[in-house]
Each structure stands twice: as C-alpha cells, then as structure tokens.
Amino acid sequence: MKFSDIIFANDLDELKEMLEVGKKLGFKRFCQIFDFKKFNEKIEEEVKEIGKELEIDLCIGVEVKTFNQIETIRRKRKNFEFVIVRGGNVSLNRKALDTKEIDLIYNLPTKANSGFNHIMAKIARKNDVLIGINFRNLLEKNENERIKFIKALKLNLKLAKKYKAKIVVFSGAKNKFELKDPKILISFLVMNGFDLKEAKKCISKNLNEKIEENRKRLSEKWIMPGVRVIK
Amino acid sequence: MDNAWSKSDKMKLKILPSSLREKKRYIKIEVLEEKIDLNEFEKKIKEIGRKIFGEFYFGDFSLKFVKNLCKNKFFVLRCSHLFVQHILFLLGFIEEINGKKIIIKVHKISGTLKSIKS
Secondary structure, three states: OOOEEOOOOHHHHHHHHHHHHHHHHHHEEEEEEEOOOOOOOOHHHHHHHHHHOOOOOOEEEEOOOOOHHHHHHOOHHOOOOEEEOOOOHHHHHHHHHHOOOOEEEEOOOOOOEEEOOOHHHHHHHHHHHHEEEEHHHHHHHHHHHHHHHHHHHHHHHHHHHHOOEEEEEOOOOOOOHOOOOHHHHHHHHHOOOOOOOHHHHOOOOOOOHHHHOOOOOOOOOOEEEEEOOOH | OHHHHHHHOOOOOOOOOOOOOOEEEEEEEEEOOOOOHHHHHHHHHHHHHHHHHHHHHHHHOOEEEHHHHHHOEEEEEEEHHHOOOOHHHOOOOOOOEEEEEEEEEEEEEEOOHHHOOO
C-alpha cells in the first residue's frame, strides 16, 4: 500500500532528513507544505531536486490561513500543486469548504465547538474537500485542551463518516523526530470506530487520488474534467 | 491455628483451558536514532498509558515486554488481542525518553512468537 504523509519542514536540510526517515518508516509519498507568503518558484525547484535525489515522490503545497489568501488562491490556482487551509474559526472553515479550489482543511475545532457540522460535511463531500486530522495538534495540546480537542475530533469524524466526506490523517511533522509510523496513524482512526480497511484508505488512497488529480489538472494536456488531449 | 486463607495459598490453581485464556498479540517495534534502556522504555509506556487511558482501563491491556527478545533497538511487546490499536496509539505519544529523542517504527504484529522471531 502506498502510504503518504503531509509534513511542514522549516528548511531544506530538515526536509532531507525527514524524507530519509520517512522512507524507513514505510511512506512512499510526502506532501511538503510551505507558508503561502514564503512560497516561491526557487524553493519549489530546490525541493523537487531533493525529491529526485532521494527517489521519493514529493508533492509541494501551500498553507492558507485567511479569507484574503483563499481569494488569491482562487485566482492563481494553477500555480500550486496542493492547497490546504488551516481552519480554526467557523466562518473560515465554511469559506474553505465552499471553495472548490481548496484541497484539504485541517484544524477544524475551535475553542468553543467542533467547528464542523452536518451541513459542512455535505458541502465537503460535494466539493471534494478533504477533512484533515493533524496528529501533531493532538500532541501539542495540554491535558485539559486535549480532552476537548479529542471530543471535537470524534464528532467531526462521525459526521465525516456519515456523510461520506473523505478524511486524511497525517503526522504534521516539523522535524524527523515528529514523524509517526503509518500504523500509529491508522490506529487513531480504528479507535474511533473505523474499519481497518477504511482507516488505511485515509492514510493512502484519499490523499494520493487528490494529488494525482491535481497533477493531471496542472498538465498542459488537461482541458476540463473528463476532457484532455491524448495526441 | 491456620486460617482458611493460608491453607488456600498452598493450593495450586488449575491451568485454564486454552479456549478460556486471554488471546495475545505480539508487537515488534524498533526505536530509531537512539539506543534506550528497556526499563526506562517500559516505565515511560506505562506512565503514558495510565495518563491517557486511566488505571482502570489500562489494566485490561495486559501489557508486558518479552524481555528475552528485546535486544539492541528492537523491542517485543505482548498485549491482549482486543487492545492492539490502543497500544499503537499510545506509542504515538512517545517522543522522548530521558531527554533522548526517539522515533518508533512498528515492524510486525503477530499472534505467535515464532513469526515474531522470524
């Protein structure tokens, strides 16, 4: 099975180390996320070279945090391979889910509630936006916050499962020590009532399909959904 | 005079039939980057297990280390077959032991020691 993970390496040396360790852990594909403001073409080329050097499938994405940035992404979507949104308040979550150009949204729970409801789950399914769960968020919280966070996550998972929105669980590592074994990520979903088969899909197929579709769209041969130049 | 309790202490319990015994699973893990002590690792797992699942629930896991198979960076854990995923989830919370940062790789989950050894 082709396991994939989403990571947030701060610099290129760290990224190299992470990819080497990730290979040992059994990951076949990584999606490196940069901040939207810091991202440029020079970084993109350097990261791609690292991917080729280590012979690992490396996708490059950007992280968006505000309304304005979502609007900018909408206009310039063809410049980016993968776009994720860091949620955190209900209106931003809703805006991200309403935007078809967004690939994934994570950090849904707010301080007051789970930041996600049945209506949003239906929209996520309709617009094919992935619901992300960052394992790092779980570890960084203190005890009291973690209790609320886990409760909110459980509700979100339940809704996403019921309305068939696609879920992705990732380590969200910033250095090599924060990487997690795929089996550990799977276990989190199994404990929340998912089958082993379903849980494995959330680490592999859901993310892989999205990345491959994006790559097809970015190629010159792509015209519109269902239409592409063959010869 | 001996009381009833001290008499019963001398009696041996009959071994449970295999169908009534708890089913076990063995988990083989490797600690990447740093070499760590078995006792420290065991202490850390139990500490985190109690913190996350609570003492009442953690007892059901029947977590033990197979000490004769724990060599170098490899460790073998034994637990109830119902709580394998709980143990794996628990391993996700271990990032450092006594200041040494570690990465945990899960090699194999099996029902017999024979296949773990191979």
